[in-house]
Amino acid sequence: MRAKAKPEAEAVTAEMTGADVLIHSLKKENVEVLFGYPGGAVLPIYDALYRSPIKHVLSKHEQGSIHAAEGYARVSGKPGVVIATSGPGATNLVTGITDAMMDSLPLVIFTGQVASTVIGTDAFQEADIMGITAPITKHNYQVRDVQDLPRIIKEAFHIATTGRPGPVLVDIPKDVANKTISPDYDSTIHLPGYQPTFSPNILQIKKLGDAVGSAKKPVILAGAGVLHANAGKELVAFSEKHSIPVINTLLGLGSYPGNHPLFLGMGGMHGTYTANMALYECDLLISIGARFDDRLTGNLDHFAIHATVAHIDVDPAEIGKNVPTQIPIVSDAREALKKLLEIESSSPETDDWRQKLTQNSENFPLWKKVSTSEFLPQRVVELVHEYTKGDAIITTDVGQHQMWAAQYYAFADANRWVTSGGLGTMGFGFPSAIGAQLAFPEQTVVSLTGDGGFQMTLQELSTLQELNLPVKVVIMNNQTLGMVRQWQEAFYEERYSQSLIPVQPDFVKLGEAYGIQSYKVTNEEEAKAVFEEAFSHRDPVLIDCRVSGKENVYPMIAPGKGLHQMIGVKP
Amino acid sequence: MKRIVTATVINQSGVLNRITGLMTKRQFNIESITVGHTEKEGVSKMTFVVNVDDNAKIEQLIKQLNKQIDVLKVTDITDQAIVVRELALIKVISNAQIRSEISGIIEPFRASIIDVSRESITVQVTGNSDKIEAILDLLRPYGIKEMVRTGITAFPRGSQKSVTDLKQYSILN
Ligand SMILES: Cc1ncc(C[n+]2csc(CCOP(=O)(O)OP(=O)(O)O)c2C)c(N)n1
Ligand SMILES: [Mg+2]
Numbered sequence: 050m051r052a053k054a055k056p057e058a059e060a061v062t063a064e065m066t067g068a069d070v071l072i073h074s075l076k077k078e079n080v081e082v083l084f085g086y087p088g089g090a091v092l093p094i095y096d097a098l099y100r101s102p103i104k105h106v107l108s109k110h111e112q113g114s115i116h117a118a119e120g121y122a123r124v125s126g127k128p129g130v131v132i133a134t135s136g137p138g139a140t141n142l143v144t145g146i147t148d149a150m151m152d153s154l155p156l157v158i159f160t161g162q163v164a165s166t167v168i169g170t171d172a173f174q175e176a177d178i179m180g181i182t183a184p185i186t187k188h189n190y191q192v193r194d195v196q197d198l199p200r201i202i203k204e205a206f207h208i209a210t211t212g213r214p215g216p217v218l219v220d221i222p223k224d225v226a227n228k229t230i231s232p233d234y235d236s237t238i239h240l241p242g243y244q245p246t247f248s249p250n251i252l253q254i255k256k257l258g259d260a261v262g263s264a265k266k267p268v269i270l271a272g273a274g275v276l277h278a279n280a281g282k283e284l285v286a287f288s289e290k291h292s293i294p295v296i297n298t299l300l301g302l303g304s305y306p307g308n309h310p311l312f313l314g315m316g317g318m319h320g321t322y323t324a325n326m327a328l329y330e331c332d333l334l335i336s337i338g339a340r341f342d343d344r345l346t347g348n349l350d351h352f353a354i355h356a357t358v359a360h361i362d363v364d365p366a367e368i369g370k371n372v373p374t375q376i377p378i379v380s381d382a383r384e385a386l387k388k389l390l391e392i393e394s395s396s397p398e399t400d401d402w403r404q405k406l407t408q409n410s411e412n413f414p415l416w417k418k419v420s421t422s423e424f425l426p427q428r429v430v431e432l433v434h435e436y437t438k439g440d441a442i443i444t445t446d447v448g449q450h451q452m453w454a455a456q457y458y459a460f461a462d463a464n465r466w467v468t469s470g471g472l473g474t475m476g477f478g479f480p481s482a483i484g485a486q487l488a489f490p491e492q493t494v495v496s497l498t499g500d501g502g503f504q505m506t507l508q509e510l511s512t513l514q515e516l517n518l519p520v521k522v523v524i525m526n527n528q529t530l531g532m533v534r535q536w537q538e539a540f541y542e543e544r545y546s547q548s549l550i551p552v553q554p555d556f557v558k559l560g561e562a563y564g565i566q567s568y569k570v571t572n573e574e575e576a577k578a579v580f581e582e583a584f585s586h587r588d589p590v591l592i593d594c595r596v597s598g599k600e601n602v603y604p605m606i607a608p609g610k611g612l613h614q615m616i617g618v619k620p
Numbered sequence: 621m622k623r624i625v626t627a628t629v630i631n632q633s634g635v636l637n638r639i640t641g642l643m644t645k646r647q648f649n650i651e652s653i654t655v656g657h658t659e660k661e662g663v664s665k666m667t668f669v670v671n672v673d674d675n676a677k678i679e680q681l682i683k684q685l686n687k688q689i690d691v692l693k694v695t696d697i698t699d700q701a702i703v704v705r706e707l708a709l710i711k712v713i714s715n716a717q718i719r720s721e722i723s724g725i726i727e728p729f730r731a732s733i734i735d736v737s738r739e740s741i742t743v744q745v746t747g748n749s750d751k752i753e754a755i756l757d758l759l760r761p762y763g764i765k766e767m768v769r770t771g772i773t774a775f776p777r778g779s780q781k782s783v784t785d786l787k788q789y790s791i792l793n
């Protein structure tokens with residue numbers, strides 16, 4: 050029940066509190082939805098929110114708020130905005146902030162802080178969130194003077210969303226939120242130390258053009274930077290113009306059509322044979338918006354050893370960090386690709402190379418067991434693909450199911466794929482689906498999750514219940530911490546230490562307790578029937594898919610090995 | 621190898637924490653850091669001496685420092701013509717008899733005695749690190765009771781001789 054809103058609070062009055070200034074600034078930044086959780090230090094902010102039309106999603110744990118904000122940011126490209134109280138509220142965000150930092154997601158996070166007068170006294174619910182988040186934010190601010198608030202908020206949104214995106218935290222002491230001022234919204238951004246490069250150096254572009262012309266075995270590695278820059282169209286045009294095959298990183302999936310004849314699949318630890326061998330054998334590697342994470346490169350001593358490496362990245366610090374680079378290009382991915390398409394350059398002769406790659410794909414495709422008796426987890430992904438016509442937003446948690454989703458969903462389009470790559474955060478998947486659904490209410494959103502990871506943030510079922518969003522939760526329940534079990538099988542002589550979880554909640558009853566239609570399926574036939582029904586309506590659904598617990602993700606590159614040393618390439 | 625890196629930073633609270641934090645995170649071996657105001661209000665300069673294995677590592681350090689929002693400019697000045705100074709305070713055991721002997725030793729270093737007690741004297745010396753090492757070597761036989769060094773601060777000289785062998789980093793823009 051809403052109390053009568055004070056009419057004057059909506060308008061920008063001459064005198065307003067810091068909290069009102071914050072809400073007003075959020076409106077100016079076109080923020081549609083806030084993900085948060087109240088508490089003592091943010092009471093003034095929540096009071097201002099009470100008088101505001103901005104939508105607020107109340108999670109059940111701050112980790113749920115921030116992962117939802119990440120999902121929202123990932124698919125919409127807009128900044129996810131989070132509010133949490135001081136102390137425990139703020140520290141509950143730490144995993145999500147780190148996750149967003151690793152995966153370059155734009156977030157603006159507001160934390161309450163104890164009153165300025167008691168900062169540094171170990172006051173009730175005081176935490177040094179500035180110190181704690183210094184290494185896991187792109188930047189952070191503590192607001193000391195309420196007059197600075199409009200400028201700081203502008204700067205926070207600017208920093209979070211430009212250059213290489215990332216999380217920015219703004220810590221607001223309670224007295225600052227309470228203080229009354231006449232705000233100056235005209236104060237401009239002043240960031241002399243922050244001028245991200247946007248356009249490429251044209252000499253370097255020409256150098257790359259020349260390298261393309263003389264290459265025999267060129268390959269493009271496309272990462273999430275292509276998605277952030279909205280450069281999918283240009284990437285397709287460039288690869289087609291010169292007939293250069295394309296590989297995606299885990300996070301880059303969807304930046305290149307999964308069904309394109311030049312697409313070789315995902316590279317890295319569980320990438321395709323063709324993609325990894327192409328990375329190993331290529332003579333020109335054009336990396337665009339990817340950061341050569343160790344899960345992608347395998348042992349660096351064997352990575353792209355025959356190749357001239359060109360690296361296009363908005364973040365100069367990524368270039369040369371892990372892989373020596375001959376053609377560095379600091380640029381927005383789309384700008385660089387546009388320039389590459391503009392310059393005069395000859396196309397390489399790649400027929401032999403592509404023929405070889407096609408042979409590889411034919412001889413060593415992704416494979417899985419064929420079974421009529423067992424319900425195989427890979428089949429769940431394929432069925433979800435079928436029943437969503439390959440056009441759903443898929444969010445995953447971390448583990449085997451994540452890799453199977455990456456391998457088998459064949460993303461045809463950009464911004465349909467939400468996964469925690471850099472940090473590998475269990476508990477990410479389900480709340481991120483809620484955020485993605487809020488960004489695109491009309492889309493089908495599927496939370497493909499593991500039975501382990503789902504239990505880390507399943508309390509957000511209550512948020513789903515409250516919002517009644519049509520998220521479909523598909524638990525790939527192998528009754529194990531599958532990825533851990535796989536490693537124990539491969540490297541610890543099958544000593545399954547703490548990775549088998551046969552004792553589980555009744556997920557159907559659990560879902561029903563939250564008022565969500567819930568089903569358990571134990572074979573493909575049951576799954577088909579339930580999927581048919583579940584994807585035909587706009588209500589939330591939970592489906593507990595009891596899949597085989599013995600499957601492993603293949604192919605695989607063991608730790609310390611090179612990309613050419615894949616195991617499990619064939620059945 | 622030892623490199624001298626300077627960073628011009630906006631004097632915000634937290635900037636020092638961010639910078640030392642990133643050095644720890646990326647496992648840079650810092651020998652010394654000095655920080656102080658510059659001629660510009662609100663702008664400070666930091667001077668680091670770091671020990672790195674190779675050029676790639678120092679390049680990475682410079683780029684990571686540059687990424688910090690409050691960092692305005694980062695330069696590896698090791699190979700430039702630079703003025704480098706460090707200050708050391710050295711408390712040497714000495715009685716009245718050997719005091720003048722020590723005076724004689726430190727004089728060529730243009731060091732000065734800034735405190736005297738019955739059992740010790742305190743020598744102040746400024747210079748580059750080699751000079752400080754040299755004076756320490758000479759004073760050590762007398763017994764050094766206490767010693768503190770500020771770490772170096774430095775900047776390029778007014779005129780540079782030749783810039784041909786300056787360090788080149790791979791990023792052009
Ligand atoms: C917060 C967190 N804790 C631990 C891990 C280590 N870990 C990676 S995958 C995995 C197993 C996940 O099990 P489940 O969610 O059931 O997915 P499955 O691998 O079975 O598909 C674990 C424990 C992690 N990635 N994140
Ligand atoms: Mg599992």
